[in-house]
Amino acid sequence: MRTIAAFILPLIIVLIPLYGLLKRVAVYEVFVVGAKEGFSIAVRIIPYLVAILFAIGMFRESGAMEFFMMALSPILGLVGFPVELVPMAIFRPLTGSGSVGVLAEMIATYGEDSMIVKMAGTMFGSTETTFYVIAVYFGAIGVRRVKYSVQTGLIADLAGIIASVIVVNLLFG
Amino acid sequence: MLNYIWAGLIIISLIFAISQDVMDLIQDPYQNGKEHKIQINFPENGDRGKRQNVRFSIQGHEGTFDAAWRPYVDNPEMIITVDSDMPELWLKIAQDKDSSNEDELLAEVVSFDAARGTALIVLPEVYYVKLNAIATAAFDMAEFAVTLAIGLIGIMALWLGLMKIAEESGLMHILVKGVQPFMRFLFPNVPKGHPAHGVISLNMAANMLGLGNAATPLGIKAMEELQKLNPNKDKATNAQCMLLTVNTASIQLLPPATLVALIGTGVNELMISILIVTFISLVIGITAAKVYERFHPEDEHLENIPENQKIEA
Numbered sequence: 229m230r231t232i233a234a235f236i237l238p239l240i241i242v243l244i245p246l247y248g249l250l251k252r253v254a255v256y257e258v259f260v261v262g263a264k265e266g267f268s269i270a271v272r273i274i275p276y277l278v279a280i281l282f283a284i285g286m287f288r289e290s291g292a293m294e295f296f297m298m299a300l301s302p303i304l305g306l307v308g309f310p311v312e313l314v315p316m317a318i319f320r321p322l323t324g325s326g327s328v329g330v331l332a333e334m335i336a337t338y339g340e341d342s343m344i345v346k347m348a349g350t351m352f353g354s355t356e357t358t359f360y361v362i363a364v365y366f367g368a369i370g371v372r373r374v375k376y377s378v379q380t381g382l383i384a385d386l387a388g389i390i391a392s393v394i395v396v397n398l399l400f401g
Numbered sequence: 402m403l404n405y406i407w408a409g410l411i412i413i414s415l416i417f418a419i420s421q422d423v424m425d426l427i428q429d430p431y432q433n434g435k436e437h438k439i440q441i442n443f444p445e446n447g448d449r450g451k452r453q454n455v456r457f458s459i460q461g462h463e464g465t466f467d468a469a470w471r472p473y474v475d476n477p478e479m480i481i482t483v484d485s486d487m488p489e490l491w492l493k494i495a496q497d498k499d500s501s502n503e504d505e506l507l508a509e510v511v512s513f514d515a516a517r518g519t520a521l522i523v524l525p526e527v528y529y530v531k532l533n534a535i536a537t538a539a540f541d542m543a544e545f546a547v548t549l550a551i552g553l554i555g556i557m558a559l560w561l562g563l564m565k566i567a568e569e570s571g572l573m574h575i576l577v578k579g580v581q582p583f584m585r586f587l588f589p590n591v592p593k594g595h596p597a598h599g600v601i602s603l604n605m606a607a608n609m610l611g612l613g614n615a616a617t618p619l620g621i622k623a624m625e626e627l628q629k630l631n632p633n634k635d636k637a638t639n640a641q642c643m644l645l646t647v648n649t650a651s652i653q654l655l656p657p658a659t660l661v662a663l664i665g666t667g668v669n670e671l672m673i674s675i676l677i678v679t680f681i682s683l684v685i686g687i688t689a690a691k692v693y694e695r696f697h698p699e700d701e702h703l704e705n706i707p708e709n710q711k712i713e714a
Contacts, residue, residue: 262565266558384686
């Protein structure tokens with residue numbers, strides 16, 4: 229699988245223009261026309277990204293996270309969800325860099341072979357920073373009313389979080 | 402929903418920052434204004450009236466530390482170099498004080514005994530740490546958002562250029578035909594043979610292989626294609642919500658590069674668990690999106706009108 233992944237990008241980048249040449253497309257000229265959009269899209273994303281990221285940044289610095297961890301721990305402990313994973317579960321949908329930090333800290337504390345780190349790693353690999361994706365994808369096309377996509381994104385994240393604990397327990401427990 | 406979450410994040414941040422800072426005012430964890438007794442060792446024959454580098458020890462604490470002696474006439478100052486062996490309180494003040502340089506502490510010398518070299522110093526006062534922190538975070542992240550977006554320009558341009566060639570050459574058409582059945586299930590409102598199907602399938606493939614650099618530009622391109630079918634440009638369509646859902650809950654055949662970097666070879670084991678978990682979350686995500694679709698049927702008929710017919714009507 230790793231080999232396929234290593235080949236796929238260079239192949240796509242070469243094969244698309246090659247196929248275009250065979251079909252007598254003015255590849256260079258067409259490429260430039262398409263690429264021209266890149267700048268305007270990136271600029272269009274900026275307000276959406278600023279809105280999402282600054283709110284998340286404030287939340288991260290405010291110390292509210294520690295409070296929620298304390299508040300949630302007893303409840304989660306009752307249903308058998310490891311309390312150590314709470315920061316990862318809360319951070320992951322919000323911030324990519326933040327959850328990397330959480331994971332690195334957990335590896336340092338518990339060791340990379342521990343069950344907790346296996347769960348956290350699975351969680352990290354399985355879920356997405358939903359709010360960032362919403363800002364970028366909907367920002368690029370100027371959609372402000374995102375309807376139920378926040379809910380479905382978070383439902384998928386929650387499913388991933390819960391499944392991580394169960395699956396790792398079944399596989400390595 | 403997003404409105405409430407967004408406002409919630411900001412309001413909760415403010416409430417927590419204020420309550421933390423008020424607690425600090427009451428409990429005074431930084432012991433603001435406290436006089437610390439230190440013993441300064443001047444270099445041999447050093448003139449106390451001149452600027453010079455000195456070492457000093459803190460009463461009741463082991464070790465000696467570096468500082469720069471600034472003998473201003475009315476009140477001398479010391480620029481203390483922060484050292485990890487210093488008392489906890491000093492380190493905490495260094496970290497949380499206003500000025501950005503965490504490696505230095507500017508201490509005011511309130512009394513100085515030139516003969517014995519003893520002095521009483523006052524460290525910088527620390528107030529409203531959390532309020533400052535959230536304000537700084539807001540500005541920093543705003544700046545970071547622009548860096549992120551600007552960083553996208555090049556990769557976006559590359560992929561959009563390639564996609565344009567794929568469209569013009571008919572390659573996209575071939576791809577669309579191949580993925581038609583699955584795409585018709587996920588995006589029933591998108592007309593048959595629409596190029597959106599091709600870009601979406603490329604985006605999903607890039608996601609599965611953990612190719613973030615390709616997945617994001619392709620996802621954006623797919624959103625654009627779906628936007629062409631959107632009668633209400635301001636509001637997301639069901640198809641766009643589905644695309645977003647499959648992007649946040651994509652199956653991962655390969656773990657993301659960051660995880661490999663952090664966990665190392667142990668990641669091989671996690672590949673299996675990640676594969677199973679992502680499959681579960683994708684199924685649940687799609688199901689959830691399909692359920693929500695039922696409650697938002699108003700978009701359906703509008704979405705089915707292709708661009709050209711809409712102009713005629």
